[in-house]
Amino acid sequence: MAHPVLSQLLDAERVVITTHIRPDGDALGSQIALGLFLRKLGKHVTLLNADAPPRNLEWMLDLSDVTTFTGALKQLKKINEADALVIVDTNGEERIGKLGPILRDATAPKLLIDHHPGPENWFDYQLLRTEASAAGEIIYDLIAEHDADLIDADIATALYAAIMTDTGSFRYGSTTARVHQVIADLLERGGIVPEPVHVAIFDTRLPSSLRLLSRALDTITTVYDGQLAYIVVSLDAMNGAGARSDEAEGLVSYPLSLEGVRAVVMFLETPSGIKCSFRSKGDLAINGWARSFGGGGHRNAAGAYLRDEPLRDAIDRVIAAAPKHLDLGEEYELSDEISDDDLALLASFQGKL
Template sequence: MVKKFAEGIAKLEKPGLISHIGPDGDAIGSQLALYNWFRKTGKEPLLFNDDPVPDNLKWLAGQEVIQPPTEELLEQCDGFLFIDGNEPSRFGAMSGYFKETRKPVYLIDHHLDPPEDLYRGMLWDSKASSTAYLVYLLYEETGMERLNSEAAEALYAGILTDTGSFRFDSVTAETHFAIGNIIRHGGINPSEIYSRVYEDKTLAEYHLLGTVLEGIRLFCDGAVAVMQVTEKMMSENGCSQDDLEGFVNYPLSIRGVAVALLLYERDGRVKISLRGKSQVDLNQVARTFNGGGHFNAAGAWHDGPIEKAVKEVVAEITALMDDCD
């Protein structure tokens, strides 16, 4: 699978690398590692995302070349790679272009249920810990000598963030083997990367976190924890949606909580982040609300208002849980 995929994308002379909107560490890390992979073959890809790179990832080398896609820029490419997402709608305002183009579109991703008919080739595994892990397999297949320190840092950041610092169920012996190789061949410092990703927060972010934690509500006999953030709360604390990274994981440490939800207002709608402990298929829940993801981690959207979103999402989860009043 990896060899065939590598042979396919190697035929592209001017690839367009596109990560999903609202990018996270896995999306940006995978995108930049692929950027380095192509550059090692003498090619200069174009990198696209509708949204800016999160502040805690702006230290990654190459992130400055990521730009919003336009039809003029996309026309310069002879093919495309969708990174860390599999539905065209996850890739922003130019999604219609990708549905209509006759240029080859490839997929590298670990989310469930990709529409296979859209892609010339796929490197896809829903059991993979991250998309960055799949990009690592591409390096492993084609030669680890291609892995420089910049690509290694991007891969490490991607796997680190998408595995909850290596604590999620998706982490396996193969994940740790890959991490060992990335450190060894890239000559990188894991402690420094962790610090740059997670230990550069502002006091305003902690004030917002405190407010959000104070407002946690429990449903379903304490099995479902809900946090919500309004635009007013973010404005009053001088924060943005980027500052909410990781908030959703906090309630999972509460005794008895099996599912955590974070709902926040964005662009006139409500964005929903879901995390769980293997008791409810959160991908199934998210797909009910225009989203998707994994069994234990997913994202979705609701037209709002936020209280209506809370009520409907909790009801959907409750219907799937055993012994829930």
């Protein structure tokens, strides 16, 4: 018995596939690989996203066309006429951007293929594996369940990019022996080699992005005895470097390379609010911390968005809340009681206030 999501896809003639806003390697790679697979089965496939890919992933558009949603009638017609709507690598309406409410209200069955916990309840069929290293790993299994021989060079390249980027080049905790087996199979079946993919994604930076890196590195601050670090990318720094906001992608990993640092937050100032990216090492879960600010994500990588708040206030508020969500040691446990030191200080003020 095929998985219900696979059965739905095999029965469908016209399929629309989308992914999250600010698409990353896993988002695009999974979307493109699934699209190419379904096209090989003779289906009409439309890949439609709210946002265009970042500059370092534009090469992926050579593997397959991916259109950016403009609200054009032609695009709405594709959604209305589809027999299946697939959402990959995200599980919430807001994360799909402008396409979110349109897909949610569409009549065709909504199929979720994802590895994030806590999906919203409007999907008709779910292929959800939170232990998967990437949505791309789930797409690989889906294709292999039907016919692994359909994996060609383009599908293998898309899936390699998906899994490689979402595992931090095969170093995060999600990187298992099984992940390497999947990768080995992709290299063999697709007849591809890894290096050009890494070069295309990591070694095609603009001078502005290194100028931004230099400004951002200067802001790195450690707190809680060096257990936490944060890095700030202000609009000023962005403008000064002549960089675009997608060039800040990846900066969050720099403070994580400090010895002793267990978790990191990057504060990225945008015209509409502060984007916070949380990262941690090992068993330290930071998604609860992100969730307390209206965000969410995985154990070691999560995000949140703060609106209507100056950058400095956002930083102070998020950093001050850390001990509530992370075990940073007894001395940082938050208490509503007034400490002995504070009582002594208050006593010294008696009569003088």
